[in-house]
Amino acid sequence: DGNLTTGVSLAASEYLQFEFAVATSVRALTVAPKAGGKFPVVKLEASEDGVSYRAVASVRNPGKHGIQPPGVGYRMVAVTNPDGSPVITHKGTIEKRAEVDPETAAWIVRGAELITRDGKSPIDVARLFNEHKVGGRQTWSDNMVRKLYSRERLIGREVFRTTRQEKNRQTGQVRYVKLPQDQWLARESPHLRILSDELAQAVRDKLHLAAQSFGRSAKDRKKVYRADLYPKVLIRPICGGCGQPMILGRSIGKYQSFCCHNALHGMKGCTNRGYKSARIIDEAVLSAVKATIFDDGFIADLTADVNAHLAELARRPIPSTKKLEQEIANEDRQLKRLTDRLDKADVTHLDVVIAKAEEMGRQLTAKRERLKELQRSGRRPRVKSVRETDVVAALTRLRELLQGDVGLAAQVLKALVGDVVIESRTVEGKAKSELVAMFTINAIPALAVLDRGGTGASDGTAADPWDAICHKPQAPMGSAATPRTLVVPLTRRCHRATSDVPVMPPADSRPPQAS
Structure with a gap:
């Protein structure tokens, strides 16, 4: 009833669960009986600081009891009086509260940026955390990283009572059932925020997409390829014979080479046999891109x-x-009323109610995504026009990015050229056919990805010009500049001869030309 001094006489049972009824200090505690069927003496203490939702249990039996750790990214600090002296509890201990640990929080933000912007996988972030002993541990794994970024506390929101226990009286088996979101107990704690709403949602969306595509509970394994979500190479070409992504047949250092899995094993009628060096493909495509976009x-x-x-x-x-x-x-x-009926529904009709609730949940999720898209399309760019110097500056940033980290560069290059299709073509006057790469250059989507991946995130009311144009419905993109389709031969002579393409400097930095 919220009164912590209430005395209760208890009979022997399998277990006893205490739960505070006051919403400001909700915590559940399960205590097992001792030998003889009697419960130990239990003392509960609610949160005094009104922040950390802690509950202390003192029992007369062995075991660890007390305040739980605040979690990675946070630390417990002493609560002080106005004169600087620590606040002492009625038990004679120093009262503490949770606050953000700046050093660990910086690594959490960095890990989220690596996943969302640099194309790194959770296992890559786990290796980085282990190397730098983030949170004082070296036991990080990809699963721990996923759980870390699923915590609501990272966005300044603490949530409790998200599940409930259901026990089968015949078998004694206990299972946990997730409660509807409207039954959760939550409180806003902005002083505990580490991630922005945009960054937290982006990392969760990407991890959720990975789980749907190639996780243990994957439902649509063709929704996205692992190589596209977490790129390890700059370009993952598409076979022109069967339309499937090519694989790394040799993947050691500078000898990385792509081949078609279907052609090697005689599947799907693909005849695009042989290997092609990844270095030749990268240099041929990048050389053509540089020569085109700076024209x-x-x-x-x-x-x-x-x-x-x-x-x-x-x-x-x-x-x-x-x-x-x-x-x-x-x-x-309607969904809330339907979920409220689950507890009252007959067992024979429970499956029908659950199926209806799941269908309504899917429709509601789709409409919320549609609402986000409408809100996004309703934003207007900050500028009404751009100059050639602005375009050159953006393309220069794009070129510098393509020379940087593979994870981020691969995402931008994918938006710039789309799929790079490798196929064999017969050359007049030659006995053997040669491999060529076909792709379409479209600079605006790449510049939009570059803006979204930058530090200057949108405030929700205005959009960058590249992002706004890229997401404009039914945009007429069939002009002379965008898109532009290219066919590049994949030969050593070609990429060596065009590897040093002169880059045009910005217009305002060039000397005036004589008229």
Whole structure:
């Protein structure tokens, strides 16, 4: 009843569970009986600081009892009086509260950025955490990293009572059932925030996509490939014979080579046999990209395209979201009423109610995603037009990024050229056919990825010009600058001869030309 001094007489039972009824200090404690069927003397103490939701249990039997650790990224500090002296509890101990540990919190933010922006996998983040002993431990694993970023406390929200126990009286088996979100006990604690809402949602979405695609509980294994989600090479080419991603047949250092798995084993009628060096593919594609995007004509066409799209975007009316928001609110209430019926439903009809609740939950999730997309399309860029110098500066950033870390560069290059298709073509005057790479250069999606991956995240009301154009519905992208399809031969002579492509400096840094 919330009164911690209440005395209760208890009979022998299998176990006893204490739970506070006061919402500001909810904590459950399960105590097992001693020999003879009698329970030990239990003393419960609620949270005094109103922050950490702690409960202390003192029992007359062996075992560890007391305050639980605050978790990775946090630390316990003493609560002090205005004069600086520590606050003493009625037990004579120093009262403590949880706060953010700046050093560990910086590593948590860095790990989230590595997953969302640099294309690193949870096991890569775990290795980094072990190397630097993040949280004072060297036992990090990919599963621990996933659990770390699923914690609500990282965004300044503490949640309790998310599950309940159900015991089968015949078998004695106990299972945990996840409660509906409206039955959770939560409280906002902004002083415990480590991640921003955007970064936390991005890392959870990516980890959830990985779990759906190639985790233990994967439902759609063709939704995304592991090599695309966590890239280890700059370009993962597509076989032109069967349309499947090529694999690394040789993957040691500079001798990395791609081949088609179907062609090697005579599957799906693919005849694209042989190996092609990953270094040759990378250099051939990058050389062609550099020579194209820094061409005077390409930059002029791209600037004109961007300004035309920005002008059209400014004339578009902002879509209304009121109707969809009302539908989401109504279905949310219906789902809540349906989940409330689960406890009262007959066992024979329980499966029908659960199936209906799951279907309504999927529809509600789809509408919420649609609402996010409408809100995103309703944002307008901060600028109404761009200059050629702005385009050159953005392309220069893009070039520098392509020369950096593979994880981030692979994502941007994927947006820039799309799928790189490798196929064999007959060359006139030659006995053997040669391999060529086909791809389409589209600079705007790559610049949008570059802006979203930067430190300057959008505030939700305005968008970057590249991102706004890229997500504009039915954008007419069929101009001279974007897209541009290229066919590049994959030969050593080709990539060696074009590896040093002259890059045009920004227009304002070039000396004036004589008229």
